[in-house]
Amino acid sequence: VAHTSSPATVTVALDAMGGDHAPTEPVRGALAATRDDIRVQLVGDRSALIAALAAEQADESDRVQIVHAPEVITSAEDGARAVRAKPDSSVAVACRLVREGQAQAIVSPGHTGATMAASILYLRRVPGVLRPGIAVILPNPEGPVVLIDAGANAEARPEHLRQFALMGRLFARDVLGVASPSVGLLSIGEEGQRGSDLVLESYVLLQGTPGFIGNIEGRDIPARVADVVVTDGFTGNVALKLMEGTAVFMLEQVRAAVTSSLIGRIGGLLVRPSLRAMREKTHPDTYGGAYLLGVGGIAVIGHGNGRSRAVTNAIRLAARGARNDLVSRLAEGINQENHDPAEAKG
Amino acid sequence: VAHTSSPATVTVALDAMGGDHAPTEPVRGALAATRDDIRVQLVGDRSALIAALAAEQADESDRVQIVHAPEVITSAEDGARAVRAKPDSSVAVACRLVREGQAQAIVSPGHTGATMAASILYLRRVPGVLRPGIAVILPNPEGPVVLIDAGANAEARPEHLRQFALMGRLFARDVLGVASPSVGLLSIGEEGQRGSDLVLESYVLLQGTPGFIGNIEGRDIPARVADVVVTDGFTGNVALKLMEGTAVFMLEQVRAAVTSSLIGRIGGLLVRPSLRAMREKTHPDTYGGAYLLGVGGIAVIGHGNGRSRAVTNAIRLAARGARNDLVSRLAEGINQENHDPAEAKG
Numbered sequence: 030v031a032h033t034s035s036p037a038t039v040t041v042a043l044d045a046m047g048g049d050h051a052p053t054e055p056v057r058g059a060l061a062a063t064r065d066d067i068r069v070q071l072v073g074d075r076s077a078l079i080a081a082l083a084a085e086q087a088d089e090s091d092r093v094q095i096v097h098a099p100e101v102i103t104s105a106e107d108g109a110r111a112v113r114a115k116p117d118s119s120v121a122v123a124c125r126l127v128r129e130g131q132a133q134a135i136v137s138p139g140h141t142g143a144t145m146a147a148s149i150l151y152l153r154r155v156p157g158v159l160r161p162g163i164a165v166i167l168p169n170p171e172g173p174v175v176l177i178d179a180g181a182n183a184e185a186r187p188e189h190l191r192q193f194a195l196m197g198r199l200f201a202r203d204v205l206g207v208a209s210p211s212v213g214l215l216s217i218g219e220e221g222q223r224g225s226d227l228v229l230e231s232y233v234l235l236q237g238t239p240g241f242i243g244n245i246e247g248r249d250i251p252a253r254v255a256d257v258v259v260t261d262g263f264t265g266n267v268a269l270k271l272m273e274g275t276a277v278f279m280l281e282q283v284r285a286a287v288t289s290s291l292i293g294r295i296g297g298l299l300v301r302p303s304l305r306a307m308r309e310k311t312h313p314d315t316y317g318g319a320y321l322l323g324v325g326g327i328a329v330i331g332h333g334n335g336r337s338r339a340v341t342n343a344i345r346l347a348a349r350g351a352r353n354d355l356v357s358r359l360a361e362g363i364n365q366e367n368h369d370p371a372e373a374k375g
Numbered sequence: 376v377a378h379t380s381s382p383a384t385v386t387v388a389l390d391a392m393g394g395d396h397a398p399t400e401p402v403r404g405a406l407a408a409t410r411d412d413i414r415v416q417l418v419g420d421r422s423a424l425i426a427a428l429a430a431e432q433a434d435e436s437d438r439v440q441i442v443h444a445p446e447v448i449t450s451a452e453d454g455a456r457a458v459r460a461k462p463d464s465s466v467a468v469a470c471r472l473v474r475e476g477q478a479q480a481i482v483s484p485g486h487t488g489a490t491m492a493a494s495i496l497y498l499r500r501v502p503g504v505l506r507p508g509i510a511v512i513l514p515n516p517e518g519p520v521v522l523i524d525a526g527a528n529a530e531a532r533p534e535h536l537r538q539f540a541l542m543g544r545l546f547a548r549d550v551l552g553v554a555s556p557s558v559g560l561l562s563i564g565e566e567g568q569r570g571s572d573l574v575l576e577s578y579v580l581l582q583g584t585p586g587f588i589g590n591i592e593g594r595d596i597p598a599r600v601a602d603v604v605v606t607d608g609f610t611g612n613v614a615l616k617l618m619e620g621t622a623v624f625m626l627e628q629v630r631a632a633v634t635s636s637l638i639g640r641i642g643g644l645l646v647r648p649s650l651r652a653m654r655e656k657t658h659p660d661t662y663g664g665a666y667l668l669g670v671g672g673i674a675v676i677g678h679g680n681g682r683s684r685a686v687t688n689a690i691r692l693a694a695r696g697a698r699n700d701l702v703s704r705l706a707e708g709i710n711q712e713n714h715d716p717a718e719a720k721g
Contacts (some may be wrong), residue, residue, distance in 0.1 A: 170628070180563055183571045217526055217612040225529045225609040247613040248620030263571040264610055266563040267593040268617055274594030275618050279625035279657075282516070286646070286653035293649040299642025300633045307632035311625075 038066050039348040042123040042132035045081075046073035046101045047139020049334045055138055056081040058340025063092040067348050070132055072096045072123040098122035104333065108142020112150060120144055124151035127326040133351035136318065136343050138331030145181060148321050148328040155356065157363040160185070161323030162193045163262070163330065164200050165269055166346075167250065168315040170307075174250060175201045175210075175257045179319055180266035187231040190214070190259050191238065192363065196322040197257040198240050199362050203353045204320070204346070212238070213245035213255030215264060227261060235259070273313060280308065317342030320350065322359065327351045384412050385694040388469040388478035391427075392419035392447045393485020395680045401484055402427040404686025409438040413694045416478055418442045418469040444468035450679065454488020458496060466490055470497035473672040479697035482664065482689050484677030491527060494667050494674040501702065503709040506531070507669030508539045509608070509676065510546050511615055512692075513596065514661040516653075520596060521547045521556075521603045525665060526612035533577040536560070536605050537584065538709065542668040543603040544586050545708050549699045550666070550692070558584070559591035559601030561610060573607060581605070619659060626654065663688030666696065668705065673697045 041062075045055040052073055059069040060082075068091070071078050075097040082088055082095075089095055100118040102111040112121055120139060124147045126132040135152075137144040141163075149161060162178035177197040182189065194212045201210035214232055216224040224232070224244065235241045245254050250268065260268065283304070287297035309315070317339040318331040327350040331343040350356075387408075391401040398419055405415040406428075414437070417424050421443040428434055428441075435441055446464040448457040458467055466485060470493045472478040481498075483490040487509075495507060508524035523543040528535065540558045547556035560578055562570035570578070570590065581587045591600050596614070606614070629650070633643035655661070663685040664677040673696040677689040696702075 169624075170631075183563065183569065183574075215613060217529065217609055217616075223529065225607075228529075228609070247616030247618075248623075250617060251620045251624035261571075263563055263574070264613055267561060267610055268613060270563075270593030271596060271614055271617055272593075272621050274597045275621040276625055277594075278515075278597035279622055279629075282653050282657060283625075283629055283650065285516075286649040289649055292645050296642040296645025296647075299638050300646060301642075303632040303635055303639040304629065307628050311628060 038068055039134065039351045040068045040070060040132040041344050041347050042070045042072055042096070042126040042135045043344065044073070044120040044123045044135070044137035044139055044144070045071040045078055046098070046119040047137040047144070048331065050336065051139070052077050052081040053084070054335070054337045055340050057085055057337035059093060059344065060085055060087055061337060061341040062344035067344065068092050069344060070094050070096045070123070070126060072098050072126070073101070073119040074099065096122060096126065102140055102143045104140055106140070106143070108140050109146040112143050112146040120147045121151065124148055128152055134327035134329065134347035136329045136331060136347045138335055138340050138343065139333055141180070141330050141333070144328065144330045145321055148324045148326070152324040152326040152328060155323055155325055155360045155363060157367045158323035159192055160189045161321050162189070162196060163319050164197050164322050165319040166205065166316040167272065168311050168313070169251065169253055170310045171253055172207065173201070173205050173316070174253055174255070175205070176250070176265055176269060177257065177259060177322065178262040178265050179269050180262045181321065182262040184263070185227065185261035187227065187234045190227070190231040190261065191234045192323070194235055194238055194241065194257065194259045195362055195366055196359055197259060199358055200320060200322055200355065201256050203355055203358055204350045207256050210240050210256035211242045212240040212257045212259060213242055213249065215247070215258050215260035215268070216244040217246065218244065276311060314339040314342065316346055318346055326356060384414055385480065385697045386414045386416060386478045387690050387693050388416045388418055388442070388472040388481045389686070389690065390419070390466040390469045390481070390483035390485055390490070391417040391424055392444070392465040393483040393490070394677065396682065397485070398423050398427040399430070400681070400683045401686050403431055403683035405439060405690065406431055406433055407683060407687040408690035413690065414438050415690060416440050416442045416469070416472060418444050418472070419447070419465040420445065442468060442472065448486055448489045450486055452486070452489070454486050455492040458489050458492040466493045467497065470494055470674070474498055480673035480675065480693035482675045482677060482693045484681055484686050484689065485679055487526070487676050487679070490674065490676045491667055494670045494672070498670040498672040498674060501669055501671055501706045501709060503713045504669035505538055506535045507667050508535070508542065509665050510543050510668050511665040512551065512662040513618065514657050514659070515597065515599055516656045517599055518553065519547070519551050519662070520599055520601070521551070522596070522611055522615060523603065523605060523668065524608040524611050525615050526608045527667065528608040530609070531573065531607035533573065533580045536573070536577040536607065537580050538669070540581055540584055540587065540603065540605045541708055541712055542705055543605060545704055546666060546668055546701065547602050549701055549704055550696045553602050556586050556602035557588045558586040558603045558605060559588055559595065561593070561604050561606035561614070562590040563592065564590065622657060660685040660688065662692055664692055672702060
């Protein structure tokens with residue numbers, strides 16, 4: 030575990046070549062994120078980054094530094110293979126900065142698979158963690174909901190889900206500031222007697238773990254019935270994309286309905302500012318990224334098509350995890366659970 | 376297979392004691408559904424049904440007949456067990472009316488598990504069908520999307536998904552009138568190389584089947600990338616409830632945003648009629664029910680908390696399946712697939 034405890038200034042290594050709008054949006058997002066307590070290392074092609082900084086009327090400074098990385102992994106490549114083939118890619122170099130203690134967190138707005146593969150390869154796993162899981166934060170005006178695993182593992186076993194519950198809960202508590210987070214197991218009935226074989230077995234294994242409130246259903250996620258939603262990476266990824274797609278669909282329907290009549294259009298002009306504010310609050314860019322929990326450093330996977338705001342928020346989210354020493358807390362939690370599961374209960 | 380081909384008048388057996396608002400809403404919905412070509416048998420407690428008809432200023436007639444059933448299955452009961460324990464329950468009697476040829480379709484707005492169990496017990500499976508699947512119709516202003524399986528089987532094998540694809544496609548074509556329906560396999564990446572083991576194997580098995588367009592992601596469902604979405608019952612049920620929950624959530628957010636300012640409230644009054652019309656078009660009650668495909672008769676499972684409009688629409692949806700001889704077409708399709716899979720391709 031490379032990072033130090035509660036550093037005054039957190040240094041975040043940003044894969045500035047990652048994502049659909051690199052390096053412009055990552056650089057812009059980095060500049061907005063830096064302040065007294067956040068420093069950013071822009072990792073990528075030096076000349077491209079100098080140009081992107083210049084376009085923002087900025088330059089390398091105490092707060093924004095360029096770390097040259099000659100290679101880039103594109104979205105068309107297979108993540109795991111590309112990371113092994115390109116040790117000097119921006120995402121790989123950024124991860125090594127964390128491993129070597131020069132940065133306390135890595136953020137990549139790029140390729141999810143490559144970010145995962147590079148994080149696992151260079152940061153390794155927290156001792157005792159069976160499988161890292163992607164913890165995504167679902168924006169909700171009444172408070173965040175954490176969904177884990179949002180796609181790191183297409184197949185999972187009950188003991189993985191038990192660790193996801195533990196890690197997701199510590200993340201919600203120590204990074205998002207949720208007091209005593211509740212944990213729900215995503216299923217298709219509340220009774221604990223319906224569900225896939227995985228869910229039925231996981232339900233038994235989760236009994237008595239901190240915060241566990243039992244099974245929840247799909248509709249309970251937006252209703253915030255649980256602070257942390259535990260599921261396998263296949264279901265979690267389908268669920269995440271479905272929520273995003275349905276939210277977009279509903280807003281399109283609202284827009285189409287409103288603009289279908291003259292009176293509606295007038296009304297639409299009046300409600301537009303409120304709707305825009307609402308959209309901000311429920312937009313995926315609100316948090317800007319997802320944590321890969323269970324690797325030996327803070328690793329945040331940003332939205333590949335996110336704009337600078339998403340990058341800024343992802344950097345801030347990463348800094349919060351570093352400042353709160355999340356990786357050490359996860360290591361302690363997993364260690365306690367593995368050595369004395371009874372102790373961890375209650 | 377009990378029903379006759381293209382009957383002039385379709386008789387639908389309605390479990391009038393099913394659902395949260397029975398018998399009032401089922402009776403009201405039945406009265407609205409009857410017309411020259413639809414006759415409804417109200418199945419349930421005779422005196423309760425006479426009273427419910429009287430409350431609507433109606434009486435038994437050529438179009439609405441009461442069939443007495445002394446027992447009721449409540450939502451608290453386990454469906455499969457209750458169906459076996461209560462052979463004279465309204466849902467069981469309604470299914471037997473179909474088996475005996477007195478009705479061409481059964482509709483229950485009640486207990487999903489009980490309706491499934493009674494349909495399978497009394498109507499049996501279409502020969503060659505491995506597992507019946509629930510085909511739910513997702514309302515979309517641009518045309519329906521069929522999701523199968525929406526929860527009949529928490530575990531599934533690739534050969535089940537292949538049959539769901541076949542049955543879902545025939546349903547979309549012959550009941551919903553979709554020309555050449557496209558079929559997508561719900562997964563977490565479009566490449567056919569990502570996904571759970573089930574999806575990876577099913578992808579191979581679905582290659583070359585009619586209409587198959589490959590993997591689709593969660594966000595592609597509301598975007599109508601495929602007319603028919605194939606998945607296992609666990610994922611399908613989570614997805615269905617998540618879409619409903621997210622739609623409700625977004626509309627609540629719109630409402631809250633609009634009413635948060637005076638100008639917004641004025642605008643809100645102006646857009647309200649358009650939003651209401653939009654809500655109608657995207658509301659689950661639009662179709663009122665889901666088909667249980669693969670049993671030897673038309674069986675429609677309504678929304679347990681649906682109002683009379685949902686019941687009316689479910690009855691009409693059931694009548695359409697009976698009139699288009701769906702069960703025979705499924706039997707032919709499955710038979711052809713099982714005996715000459717190559718022939719069915721293309």
